[in-house]
Amino acid sequence: MTLQDAAPGTPSSDGDWLRVHPASPFVRGWVALAAVGYFFGRETFERMLQGRDLIDPNLNGRAPLLLFGGIALLLLTVAGFILSWYFTRYQVAGGYVRVNTGFLFRQQRQARLDRVQAIDIVQPLLARIFGLAELKFEVADASESAVRLAYLRLDDAKQLRATILARASGAVTGPDIAPAPEAPEYPVLSVPPQRLVGSLILSEQSVFILLGAVASVVLSTLTENRAFFLYLIPAALGLAATYWSSFNKGYNFTAAISPDGIRLRYGLLDTQAQTLPPNRIQALRVVQPPLWRMFGWYRMQVNVAGYGLVGNGAEAGSRTTLLPVGSKSDVMRMLSLVLPDPGTDQPERVFTAGLDGLDSDGGFVTTPRRARFLAPLGWRRNGFAATGTALLLRSGRWWHQLVVVPHQRTQSMALEQGPLARLFRVADLVLHTTAGPVSPRLIQADEQEALQLFDAQAARAREARKRQTSEQWLAQVAPTPVVEPVETEPVETPDLDKLDHQTYPKQEDRHHG
Amino acid sequence: MRTEAIDPPGIEWRRVSPKYVTVRLVEWALGNLLTVGVLSVPLILVQLGWWRWPPLWLAISVPAAMLVLALWRLVLIPRQVRAIGYAERDDDLLIRRGIFFQRTMVVPYGRMQYVDVSVGPVERGLGLCTLKLHTASAGTNAQLPGLPAAEGARLREQLSARGEARLAGL
Incomplete structure (x- = not known):
């Protein structure tokens, strides 16, 4: 196949071009088919209800023409479906996933595996009935939207997800396409x-x-x-x-941890399984509306590169939700997954203070008293605390909010000060992160404190970035003195086992021990 | 220029070219004079007696208020241009701007995804350019307008080289 040579410099031996499931255009295009049916069926149905002739008598002469038109339209649609299926192909090879689509306007998307930010398996209701699933992954290389593979058989989709994640993590390298085993997972919580x-x-x-x-x-x-x-x-x-x-x-929201990352599953009719690899969460927030305080419930949302760019509000909303509603212990458990190393001796105390605390408990630095007129309610809560690995920003007296930004995820920062703030000698510190529901902002901190934090944070982010050297997270978590560690190790799971024994039970201890 | 409260101490700010004032003046003229002109149309029509509705005081006061605002902005332009500054540190670039609403921003070299240099028609006439830094965050609105073309090119090369050396993923 000539397409195989499309990407220069990659060995063409691994990874054949594969097609998605033949039924997929129908599953995707059922709306179009339904629309055609609706337009033809509605008239007849209305007439039936009104007790008139099934077919408009005026149309009698033209009935064959209409019928012919309808059939032609149907055939054209089906032909379009078949063509679109034929020209949709994908390949996993040489550290890339490539997807070709379109037959009039051809499009080739290629995505670097080590830049995979998150990977979802989506099953809309119809696809679920047929046992099909869509594989969707976000890649951080300036492409504006997710790479989608719709539809595969559910098992194939899971298999492909495991392969992509194994390659992205660096657990599997080399040319052989031996399917990676699915990483084991442990349930963490459910709603x-x-x-x-x-x-x-x-x-x-x-x-x-x-x-x-x-x-x-x-x-x-x-x-x-x-x-x-x-x-x-x-x-x-x-x-x-x-x-x-x-x-x-x-509905049925469950979270699990596996060496591949955090797995989130949810949905009643349309189900979705998201996998967030470790270290891919750019920022996180925990909010509590006033009414939820009665039951001690919280909601958690995250910024993941690519998620925020989804146009559809509802879809983006559900994908960026890390926990739709959970108790404080659920929140702590999720936090320990996202931030395996909280960077402080007393994570429980610091994060609790961040969630519900006031004033300086938990080591938070709040808005100075002199600026209380700027925020009569919030000044005792607006504040920050920096641990060894993340910056915690707290705000809101009624709508409690805690924003957590890992140091190595800080993109850029800005200090902002308006005339009124200058009068009270306070300033805002804004951390820039990828698009999403979380926009970290430290509100009305003391000028000097803000300035110090600005400098210190720049230094901390720099240090954290230096520690993080590779995009392949396994190489970061378990570095070995060998020059090319992943190549020399057997392509099996000891590494994975080591990883999850290292991190998983430890986190559990941390908050429950 | 004096150091503002939110500027990190001990920074030698580099200023953009004073010629950038001209660019801003042209932009100001295009934007504000046009608005004032359009808002003055009712006044003329009322004066000519073609229109009845807007009473004379309204027809005068609206464009007058706009004119005052525009003049206020005009007065601020040179100070605003002087307030733009940047400083290259070892690991990051500092950019500041604003007089009333001040902003000091730090962009780590390792976080830059790409650097844009753009030149508008007025800028080209004056030998200036605008440098724009992009990170993975849309919130990073890091622009350095009014750089001399040579300085812009130097900065672009410098930033790219440093970015390359310190490149980090997301």
């Missing part, structure tokens, strides 16, 4: 459905709905206008859809 429902009922959204409902009842009694409620029907439908989508996305 029971009743808690999810509770969290939805107690969400900020519900408060607004309640307020809106009260307002509309008051308005309608005042104006004695019953028709008013009619206008609320679309709004109610929209709200129901949002609740449903949150429920559908958050």
Whole structure:
């Protein structure tokens, strides 16, 4: 095949060009087919309901023409599907994944395996019925969107994920395409459905709905206008859809740890399994809306390169959620996975102070008292603490928020000061991170403190970056004095075993021991 | 230029070319004079007696307020240009800007993904260029406008070389 030579300098022996599952265009394009069916079926159906002839009598003469047109359209669609399937091919070879698509406008995407940021297996309902899955991965090499392979058989998708992760981690190198074994995984936590429902009922959204409902009842009694409620029907439908989508996305949420990274699984009808390799989380935040405080619930969100760029709000929202709702011990467990080395002797105390603390407990430095007029409620909470491995930014008296940025993930930083802040001698420190729900900002810190932190943080980030030398995370975690450690080691799992025995039980001890 | 409170101490700021004031003046003229001109149209029409609606005081005060604002911005331009500064440190580049709303930014060389140099028509006439640094974060809005072309080229080469040496992943 000539395409095999498309990439220069890579051995062509490994990795054949493979095709996705033949049924995939139909699974993906069922909307188009359904639309065609809908347009032809609706008229007939309406007529049936109205008890008229099934076919418009005016159309009698043109019926064959219409039929012919319909069939032609159908055939064209199917032909398009087949062509798109035929021209979609992928290959895993030489440290790259390549995906070719399109037959009129050809497109070749190639992604470096050691730049894989996250890898998802997505199963929309229809695909799930057919046992198919979409493999989607984010790559940090300036490409604007994820690389998608839709659809593969679920087992193949899992296999490919294991292969990609094994190669990305550096556990497997060399030309042979021997399928990597799936890394073992250990369940960490799951979110029971009743808690999810509770969290939805107690969400900020519900408060607004309640307020809106009260307002509309008051308005309608005042104006004695019953028709008013009619206008609320679309709004109610929209709200129901949002609740449903949150429920559908958050249902059966489970997190597990494997040497490949953190595995997140969730979904009622459409299921999704995300894998976040270690060290790929750019920033993280834990939030607690006021109503959730009754039950001590928290939500965790992350920035992962590529995730934030997804246009679709709901999809991006669910993918960047590390924990939809969880207790404090759940939060601590997830934190220990994300940040295996908290960089402090008393992680429990520091992070608890970050979640709920005030003033200087846990070593936090807050807004100086003189600036309390700038933030009458928040000044005792707005603050920062730096551990050996991450910077913790705390804010919000009502909406508790804790942002954690690992030192080696800091991209750039800026100190900002407006005229009012200058009057009170405070300044904001903004950490820049990849696009996502988390935007780390230290609010109204003392000028001198901020300046010191600015310098210290630059130095810490520099140090952390120096320690992190390779994109292949296994090479970082278990460095060996050999020049090319991964090449000389057997291509089996002792390394993986060593890794998870090293990290996993230790983290468990740290917060529960 | 005096050191502001949020500037790290002991930094020798390098300033952008004073000629950049001209670029900003042209931008100012294009933006503000046009706005004031458009806002003055009702005044003219009212004066000519073609329009009735906007009362005279409104027709005068809106463009007048705009004009005052525009003049205020005009007065600030030279100071704003003087407030832009940059400093190359061993491992990172510092960029500062602003008088009222100040910002001091640090971009580590190892975090730069690429460096852009762009030249607009007015800048070209004055031999200036704009340097833009890109990191993986969209929040890094690191621009250095008004650099002399030679300095811009030097800085680009320098930054690329340093970035290469200290390149880190994400």
